[in-house]
Amino acid sequence: MSRKRISFRAELPLLVWLVVIWGALWRDFSPGNLVFGALIAVVVARIFYLPPVELSGRFNVLRAIPFAVVFLGKVVAASFQVMYPAIFRGPSVTNAVVAVPLRSHSDLMVTATGHVISLIPGSLIVEVDRSTSTLYIHGLNVRDQSDIAKLRKEVQDTEASLIRIMGTRAEVDALQAEGWPAMRGAGS
Amino acid sequence: MKDIVLIVTAVILSIAAAGAIYRIAVGPSLLDRVLASDVLLAILGAALAIDMAVNRHLNNLVLLVALTLIGFVGSVTVARFVADRRGQVNDS
Amino acid sequence: MTPNATGADAVIDAVTAVLLIVGALMSLGAAIGLLRFPDLMSRMHAATKPQVLGLFLVLAAMGLQMREWWVWPILAVAWIFQLLTVPVSAHMVGRAGYRTKHRHPELLSADELEAVVLRAAGERAAEKAQEADSAMPRNGNGGRNGRNAGADGGPSA
Numbered sequence: 001m002s003r004k005r006i007s008f009r010a011e012l013p014l015l016v017w018l019v020v021i022w023g024a025l026w027r028d029f030s031p032g033n034l035v036f037g038a039l040i041a042v043v044v045a046r047i048f049y050l051p052p053v054e055l056s057g058r059f060n061v062l063r064a065i066p067f068a069v070v071f072l073g074k075v076v077a078a079s080f081q082v083m084y085p086a087i088f089r090g091p092s093v094t095n096a097v098v099a100v101p102l103r104s105h106s107d108l109m110v111t112a113t114g115h116v117i118s119l120i121p122g123s124l125i126v127e128v129d130r131s132t133s134t135l136y137i138h139g140l141n142v143r144d145q146s147d148i149a150k151l152r153k154e155v156q157d158t159e160a161s162l163i164r165i166m167g168t169r170a171e172v173d174a175l176q177a178e179g180w181p182a183m184r185g186a187g188s
Numbered sequence: 189m190k191d192i193v194l195i196v197t198a199v200i201l202s203i204a205a206a207g208a209i210y211r212i213a214v215g216p217s218l219l220d221r222v223l224a225s226d227v228l229l230a231i232l233g234a235a236l237a238i239d240m241a242v243n244r245h246l247n248n249l250v251l252l253v254a255l256t257l258i259g260f261v262g263s264v265t266v267a268r269f270v271a272d273r274r275g276q277v278n279d280s
Numbered sequence: 281m282t283p284n285a286t287g288a289d290a291v292i293d294a295v296t297a298v299l300l301i302v303g304a305l306m307s308l309g310a311a312i313g314l315l316r317f318p319d320l321m322s323r324m325h326a327a328t329k330p331q332v333l334g335l336f337l338v339l340a341a342m343g344l345q346m347r348e349w350w351v352w353p354i355l356a357v358a359w360i361f362q363l364l365t366v367p368v369s370a371h372m373v374g375r376a377g378y379r380t381k382h383r384h385p386e387l388l389s390a391d392e393l394e395a396v397v398l399r400a401a402g403e404r405a406a407e408k409a410q411e412a413d414s415a416m417p418r419n420g421n422g423g424r425n426g427r428n429a430g431a432d433g434g435p436s437a
Binding site: 020021023024025027028029075076078079082083085086087091092093095096097099114115118119122124125126127136138140 | 306309312313316317318319321322324325326328329330332333334336350351353354356357363364366367370371374375378391393394
Binding site: 189192193196197200201203204205206207208210211217219220222223224226227230231233234237238240241242244246249252253256257259260263264267268270 | 293296297300301303304305307308310311312314315320323324327331334335338339341342344345346351354357358359361362365366368369372373375376377380
């Protein structure tokens with residue numbers, strides 16, 4: 001077999017998630033059902049092999065909870081921020097496509113940042129350049145350079161907090177060396 | 189109380205659905221229509237959830253989970269298809 | 281909902297009613313955005329974002345009404361799936377829209393992707409020109425007019 005062995009530790013988040021879905025769909029969280037679900041999760045993960053998501057192996061819960069709260073707040077703000085131009089500005093809205101270089105080059109981090117960015121105020125991923133890990137973001141109601149700078153700072157702040165939650169050691173150290181929260185310039 | 193909530197949400201969702209259907213009918217491009225049908229699906233999901241919340245039953249819960257789970261497949265497929273076809277036209 | 285509710289039930293019912301109506305208004309906001317925005321990209325913002333909050337509010341109302349703890353994980357799973365799938369479809373539609381020239385440049389105050397796309401297209405044109413030059417050395421400016429040959433040679437996704 002030429003498959004790369006996945007360590008149990010790397011697979012654990014996936015298995016836990018599968019068990020939660022199993023319990024949720026059966027609407028039954030009794031221990032017996034959960035154990036059976038765990039068995040099925042292991043079998044499924046073994047038979048239907050997919051390349052593992054490369055987790056960094058660390059997850060900072062203390063930083064994740066405030067991030068989740070802030071994220072929820074931003075989702076609420078996002079909805080109203082989109083509704084405001086929809087109702088009052090309408091056809092005369094002005095947008096921009098902004099290139100934002102990210103620090104991290106790991107697929108997981110780029111994906112996570114992209115997801116969060118897509119869900120928070122007025123931004124949407126148009127294109128991803130994996131080789132330079134640059135996101136091209138379509139911003140709603142972006143009129144001038146100061147708005148563009150704000151959008152870029154927002155994205156890089158988001159990435160910084162995601163790195164703090166689940167980035168690798170090296171990425172966190174790089175962030176520290178930069179003197180976070182001072183942001184890196186927008187230069188390429 | 190129950191009736192008022194049902195009527196108000198039904199009116200709001202009907203107007204929203206009418207808007208989405210109008211966009212599906214008018215929408216200048218295929219992607220606009222796909223987007224609008226996505227919104228229509230979300231409105232349907234909201235209607236299912238509101239019915240379950242007001243009448244306190246869980247009959248449609250699995251349907252709702254399935255909607256959120258695979259609702260995006262359609263628009264992704266169409267988006268991929270549109271991008272591919274246009275790419276070939278440009279290359280030729 | 282409980283008919284003729286009193287005490288805590290009445291409070292929960294009132295909160296539920298507010299959540300449901302605001303959640304429905306989110307759908308209406310999405311529809312208004314769909315109708316009023318001028319181009320595909322802006323419509324995408326309207327179509328994706330209010331839905332996430334709208335579903336969250338409506339699911340929260342359901343959770344409040346059921347009063348059984350095992351409902352909450354199911355609702356959480358439904359919402360998390362929504363969070364995971366909405367950006368995917370939004371990105372795919374947006375990407376297809378940008379590549380097929382559905383964007384309206386006059387509505388953009390800045391477009392930093394266009395330069396990259398044009399550069400990539402230019403490089404491809406230059407390569408073609410070079411090949412043409414090496415194939416036909418006598419032909420001085422062979423293939424130089426391939427500058428706008430397809431703008432979908434942008435960064436690979």
